[in-house]
Amino acid sequence: MHAFSKTVRDELLLIEGMGVAGDAHAGTLVQHRSRKRRNPNVVNLRQVHLLHAELLEEARAAGHDVGPGSLGENILTAGLDVLGLPVDTLLHIGDTRLRVTGLRNPCRQIDELSAGLLKVVVARADGVASASDVTLGPTGGADNVDGRAIVRRAGIMAVVERGGVVRPGMPIGVELPPSGQRRPLAPV
Incomplete structure (x- = not known):
């Protein structure tokens, strides 16, 4: 079943070449x-969604009621600059190996979860603050703010190169x- 938010689990089974067992x-x-x-x-480059916990903290500070799994992430990280990693970075968690494929492109569903949350996960690339709404592209993903390029902050996507169990x-x-x-x- 497709649902935006994910349920927090005690462990995830990652399946090589597939993603998270039981995930839509x-x-x-x-x-x-x-x-x-x-x-x-098209080859699935979005098997696993990783999100930095610091973004949830920022969203809560802005008044949004979010917690682990709220933004659809499979794995929540802390203290790791996931947005600064290059494509094809390998992430080793226990016996598993994930290959980073790209950024998650935030979409309108984020604002449906909490009005105004999209402005937290998307920022103007030039750093200028804006009260404008995020403009969505033809496929529904974040496109620009004020006609300016954006920084997507809604986490990264990866594929499973070696499966196994991941625990908090x-x-x-x-x-x-x-x-x-x-x-x-x-x-991606």
């Missing part, structure tokens, strides 16, 4: 409903790609 987005091919309608034969509190090892092969994250 698990699969080798795209499972995101709007993306699947456009082309159901497990350390996350980071293996960056070789320096000459580092590419910045882009929406």
Whole structure:
């Protein structure tokens, strides 16, 4: 079943090449409903959603009632600059290995969860504060603010290269790609 928010669990089973066992987005091919309608034969680069806990703290400070799982993340991190990781970074959690594929593109569902929350997870790339709404693109994802480029802060997406069990509190090892092969994250 597709639902925006996720239920917090004591552990997740990550399945190689598929994603999180029992998750609506698990699969080798795209499972995101709007993306699947456009082309159901695209490789699924969005098997696992990782979000930094610091964003939830910022959202709560702005008056939004959010907690773990609220923004649809599978794994909540702390103290790790997930948005600063390059594409193809490997994340080791216990026996599992995830390969970072890109940024989550925040969409209108975030504001449906809590009015104004989209402004917390999207910011103007030039750092200028804005009272304007986030402009959504033709596919429903965040596009711009005030006609300006944006920074997407709603976490990152990854694929499962080696499956296993992940539990809260497990350390996350980071293996960056070789320096000459580092590419910045882009929406997937």
